[in-house]
Amino acid sequence: MGGGLLQRCHDALWNNPEQPKDLRLTKLDFQLDYVDLFVVHSCDKLIITNDTFSGVEITEQFKLLEIKQIEIEPYAFRGIRKAPKQFVIQDSAIGTIPRNAFVGLSQVDHFWIKNVSINRIERSAFSGISLFKYIYFRGVVIDAIETEAFAEMHHVNYFYMRGNVSLSMVDEFIFRGSHIDEIMFEDARVKATDYTLSGVFSNKIELIDCKWHTNKVTNAKVTQQAVDIFNAKNSTFNRIVPGLFYNHTSITFDMCQIHHLTSIPTIYIQNCADFLISNSRIYQWHSHGIPEHSKIQSLTIESCQIDRTHTRAVFGSNIESFVLDKNKIASTARRFFERSVITKLLVSECVIGSLAGSTFANARFNILLFNENKVANIDDKAFGIINAVQMQITSSYFPRFPEFAFEEGNITDLTVLSSHFRGPPPKSSFAGLSAQRLRFTHCEFVCQVDDCETNALFFQKSIHQLAWVFEHNRCLSHSTFQTVNPSMVCTNATEIITDSGVFCRRRLEIEECICTSDDTVIVPRSRASLLVLGDCNSVSLVDSHSPQLHSVYLYRTAFINVQSLPQSLQRLHILHSAVKFNRAYIIRDTSLHELKLNGVHVDAIVDNAFAGGHITSLVLDSTRLSGVTSKSFAKSMINELYIYDSEIVNAGDLFAHAKHATIADSKLRSSLFLASISHLCFRNNSVECGCIEMDLKLPQNQCDDSSNRCINGSNFDYWRRTRTITPNSEVADFLSGSRPCSAKQNDQLKMSRGSVQSSLPAFAILLCCVFMTLIAC
Template sequence: MKVEYQRCSFFCIAQIAACRCEETLGGESGTRFTLPKLNGLHFIHTLIIHTCDLLIIPNGTFDGVVFHQLIKLVAIKQVVLSPWTFRGILRSPHELIIQEANFHRIPKNAFSGLSNLKHIWFRNATIGSIAARAFEHNFSGKMHEVENFFIRGNVRIRSLGAMVFSDSQIAQLVFEDVRMSTNELCFIGVEVNKLMLMRCRWRNRRTRHLSRFISQSIDHVHLINTTVDRLALSTFFNSTKIQIDQSTIAELSPATSNLRARSIYFFKSTIKQITSNAFHNINSIELLEVVQSKIGIISERAFRNANIETLLFDKSSIDQIHTTSFEKTRIRTLQWSECEIGGMSANIFLNTIIQQILISKSKVTSIANNCFADLILATFLIVDSKMSQIGSSPFANVQVENLTLHNNEFTFGDFGTIFAQLGVLSLTATNNVFGCDPNDCETNALLLNNDERYMPWYFENNRCLKSHGKEICKRELEWTDRGGVHCRGRHQIVECVCDGDTTSDKSVQLPQTNASILLIGDCIQLHINSASTSRVTSLHIYRIETLQLLRLPPRLKTLQIFHSRVHFINENAFAYLNMDRVEVIATHINTIERYAFRDSSVKTFILRDSALLNAERHAFGSSSIENFYAEICKFYRVDNLWSYLNNVSIRQSFVDNPIELMRLRTFCFEDSDSACECVPDEFIERNRCETRIESCPESDISVENWQTKFCMKADQHNSGTASVKADSNRRFSVLLIPDCNKLAAMIFLLYRFAVVV
C-alpha cells in the first residue's frame, strides 16, 4: 500500500519513503523541495530523495524518527543543510549516501547527532565549504562505530575547515578521487583507525599555531597517488603510522605541534622540498623510511631537535642537503643505501648526536668543507660508494669511536685534510681508490702505506685512481725536534723516538704537533706537560726509563704506556679528561698524586704485568672509572684507590691491603693474594670470583682487629719496593731495541717479558 505524506510516497509494507520534488510556478526556477518534519512517521526503513534542483532540509527534520537501513540523496543540484539537521534522531540508518549532489556550504553541526552508521558516502559531489566542527559529536553511539566514511568518486571540496571531524569516531575515513582545499587543522579532533587519501589533489592552507590542540587519535594515515601542495605532518600529530605511497608533495612544511607518530614511510614518492622545522621536535619516531623516492632539498634545520630511532634512505635521490639540516638531532641509526645525493653542505650535523651512520652503495656528487663537522657518534661507515668531490676537513671536530672507509672511490678532493681535526678511537680505511696527487708524498704515505693492525688508525690495500704515468711518492715527512727527538709523520699520525743517547739524563718534552695520533719511545726521560691546544687524541708511549705525567692532552681518548717506569703522575694530570681507554702494560708506577684524575671519566682502565707502589689518598677523587682490570700486577700503599672504581676485576695479582675493596658492593679477586693471612667472611661474600685466599676463623671479628691481627705481614711486602725499582732499572737495559721505529717489537715484548717484583 502506498500513502502520500507531504509530497513523499510512503510504502507502508516496506517502510520506504521516496520523496519527489515539484516545480515552482512558471517552471523557471526548476524543482525545489523542503523536506518536512518526519516525526509523524515513527519508523522508516529507507528514505530516498532524488532529482531536485534545490533540496532544503531544516534543523530537527528527523526528530523522533527511527531509521533502519538508508538515507539517500541523489541527483540534486543544490542541497541546503541547516545546523543540527539530525538532532533528535532516535536511531541513525546503517547507510547515508549522498550522490551526484552539490552543497554550497555544509554548516557547523550539520551532521551532529548521527551515530552507529556502517557507511557514509559522498559520491560525485561538489562541496563549496565544510565548516569547522560540521561533524562534531557525530558518531557518539555506543553500539558500534562507523565502519566507513567515504568521500569518493569525482568529489570537489573548495574549503574544508578546521576540526571538521572533531569528536568523531570512525573506523575508516577515505577520500578518493577528490580535489580539495583544506585548513591545516582539518583532521584535528578526529578518532579514526585508518585515514586514507587516494588519487586526490590536496591544497593545504597554512594556519596559525593553536596554543592547545584538542585530542586526536589516528592509527594509520595512508596517502596513495595523491598530490599535495604543502603538507605539515603535524596535521596527523597523534597518529601511529604515516604511509605515503606514489605521491607528490611540493613542500613538507613546518610542524605546528609535536608529532607523535611511531613510523613514517615514503615509497616511490616525490618531495620537492623538506622545509625548515618540518620534523622539528618530533621525539617518538621509531622508523622514518624513504624508499625509491625523490627529494629535492632538505632545508636548514629541517630535523632540528628531532629524536629518531632509525632514519633510512633506500634507493632514493636527494638533490641537496643544506647546512644544519640535522642540527641538534638525536638519531640512533642513519642510513643511506643505494642512494644518489647531489650535494652535502657544510655543518649538516651541527651539534648532532648519532649512534651510527652508514653510507653504502651510494653516489655523492659533492661533499662540502666541514660537511660532518661537530658530529658525535659511535660508528661511521662508508662502504661501496663513490664520492666525486670532497672538500677540506670533512670530519673536523667529529667525535667518533669507529670510522670505517671500505671499497670506496674518492675521485677529487683535498685528501691532505680528509682526517684533519678528527677525534676517533679507531679508523679503518681499506680497499679504497683515491684521486691521488703523485707529488703529495705525505698524503700518499698516509693513505697508501699499509699499517700494522694494532694501530688505532689502520690503512691497507688503498690505491690511486690514476697515476698519469708518474711514480707515486709515498715518502713520510721527517724532522728532528729541538730536544733531540726524531719524528716522522704523515699528517695526523706522528711517530717519534729519542736520539739514542742512552748516557744522557736530559729530559725531553712531548713534541709539538697537530697530529691526532702520537707514538713516542726509547727515551731516558720524558716529561709530558701538554698545551691546552694539543689535538692529540691517541697517545702511545713505550720504553721510557723515567716518565713524568704533569698534564695530558685535553682531547685525549686513548693512552697506552708500555715497558716504562712512571716516576709520578702529577695532580690534575688527567683532570677533566673524558677517555675511552687507559692501558698500562709491563710498567712500574712509582706515585699517583692526590686528585691526579680529578673530574675525569675513563670507560676502561687496564693494568697488566705492572706494579703500583704508591697512590696518594684521593688520587682518583671525583673521577668515574667504569671498568678496572688488573692482571699479574702488584699494588702497594694504594690507600682508598678502590673506592673510586667500578666493576673491579683483579686476577693473578697481589694487593698488600685489600680492606678498601670491601667498600665496593662486589668485585672480582681471582687467584690473587694479599698481605693478610685471611679475610673476613664479608670479603668472601662480595668476591664474585673464585679465590684461594682463606676466610678468618673468627667470623665476628671487626675490620680494624682483622687488619691488626692478620695483616702484619704487609710491611714485609712493602719493604720489597726497593727490589722492584732495582729490577725495573735492570729491565730497561735489556728492553732497549735498536730498531725503535718498529712498534711490532714492542708488542712482542709485551708477552715475552713481565715486570719482576
C-alpha cells in the same frame, strides 16, 4: 502492520496547489506500525521540519531522489522509533545541513549521498549519530564544511568521500572526537586547513588520487587523537606538516607530490612507529620539517626526488631508525640534522647533487652508515662536527677529497671502505678529527705521486698496532684514473730529529718516534693526531701545546713521569713501562676518553693527580698498581673501569670514583671501596683476607662469586712469588685451610689490627716496670 510510501511531488496529496512541485514534511502519521520504504522524488523543493519522523519506524529504506532543493531543519529525525537500514539522498541539491540535522539516527547500514551539491555542512551537523556501517559521499560538490561538522560520531565503520568529489572549503577538526574505523577520500579535490583531519580516532585514514590544498594555520592547536594507519597514495599536497601526525602509529605517503614539508611551532610527532615517504617528490623540505621534540621509531624516505632542503630540516628530534634509500637529492643543507639524536642513520644508494659542508653537524648518531652513494659535488668539511659512536663510508663515489672532511668530528669508530675519490687527499683530510678507531682501507683515489708524506699515511702500514689503520689503498692516475704502479709512488715519511734526543717519522696524521738519548726526553710537540714514542730510558709527559694531538702511545720506557696532559688529548696508552703520575690536577676540568695501561708498573699517583677530571674508560691490563693515595682521584668520575690479570697492591680511592667496573683474573691486596661500585663484575680474583668468613660476596656483583678466592694476608707476598706453583703444592694446601672474608670485614680487621699493634708497646713498658719494681723490693 507495515507498508511503503512513495511520494511524487506533482501528485502529492499535501501540496500547495499554487506550488505543485514543492513539499513540506511535518510530523508524519502513517496509521501504520512501520514503513518498509519511504521515498520522495522529483521535487523542486523539499522541506523536512524538526521532529518530522518522531515516533515513526522505517525499517528498510529512506530515499530522497531528484530533488532540486532540499532543506533539512535541526532535529528533523529526533524521536524516530527505528532508523532505516539505508538512507539515500541522490541526484539532488541541499542548501545547508544544519546543526543536529541527523540526531536520532542510529544503526544505519548505509548513509549514502550521491551526485549531490551541498552549500554548507554546519558545525555538529552529524553529531550524535552512532552505529553506522557506511557514511558514503560520492560525486558530491560541497562549498563549505564547518569545524566539527562530523564531530562526536560514535561506532561508525566507514566514512567515504569518493569519486569526483569537490570540497571548496573544509575547516579544521571536522571529525573531532569521532570514532570511525576507516576514513577514505578518493578522487577528491579538497581545499582544507592544516588541522582538517586532526582530532579523530580511527583505525585507518586513506587519501587516494587526491589534490589536497591546505591553508597555513599559524596558531598551534593540540587535541586528542589516535590513528593506527594513515596512507596517502598518488596524491598532491601543497604542504604536509609531519608534526600533526602525533599519535599516528603508521604514516605512508606513496607516489605523492609534496610541495612543502614544513612545520607549525610547538607541534611535534609523538607515539609514531613508522613514517614512510616513497616514490614521491618533495619540492622543499623546510627547517623544522621534522620538528623539535619529535619521537619516531622509524623514518624512511625511499625512491624519492628531493629538490631542496633547508638548514635544520630535522631539528632536535629523537629517531630510532632514519633511512634515506635510493633517493635523488639535489643538495643537502648545512646542519640538516641539527640537535637530533638518531640511533641509526642509513644513507644508501642515493644520488646527491651537492653534499654541503657540515651536513651532519651538531647531531648525535649511534650508527651512521653512508653506503653506495654517488656525490656529484662535495663541500669542504662535509662530514664535520659529527658526533657518532660508529660511522661507515662504504662503496661511495666522491668527485674529490674535501679539505677538513671530518673537522671537529668526535667519532668512536670510523671506517672508510672501498670508496672512490677523483681527487688527491689534501694534507688537512683528517685534521681536527677525534676518532678512537679509524680504518681507511681498500679505497682508491687520485694521488700526487711526489707527495711523500701524504702518500706514506695512506699506502705505508705502521709497524705498531695503532687505533688508526691505513691499508690496501690504491693510487689512481689523474689522467686515466687507472691504478698507478706502487713503485712509482713516493711513500717516504718525513724524518725529524729533535734537539732533545728524539727521532721521528711523520706520516701526516701519525708521528712515530724513538729515543736516541739515555737522558730524560720530553714528549715532543707535534702537528700529528697520533704520536707514538718508545724505547726510551726516561720520558716526561707535559702539555706540549699540540692542538691536533688527541692520542699518545708510550711504550718500552724504563720510567715515565706524567706531569700534565695536552688539552686536546683524548687517549693515553702506556705499554710495558714504569710510570708515575707525579703532579696534581693533570686533567683538571677536562675529559679523557681512554687511559689504558698494559704491562705497566704504576709506582705512584700523588694526591689530586686526577682530581676533578672525567675518564670515560680506564683500563689496567697485566698491570701492577701501587702508590695510590686516598685523594688521587678526588672529585673525579670514571665511567668504566676494567682491570684484567693485574695486581692491585694499593688502590687508594680508585674504586670510590668508578661507576661501572669489571675486575677479573686479578689480585687485590686492597679492597677498600669495592662495595661502593654500583655496577660491578668481580670474578676469578684473589683478595687478601685476614678474618674468618664463609663467602667472599659483594651484593652488587653481577658475576660468579664462587670464582673469587681469599689469600691470607701474611702469606700474600709468598703467594705472589709462588703464583706458578701447582694446586697440589704446599701453598695450595695452606690456602685450602684458610677461610675467606668479605672486603668490608677485611678492611675492619686491618683497622683493628692497627689499633691492637699500637697498644702493644705501651703494655710491654708497663709490664716491664712492674717486674723491675718487684725485683727492687
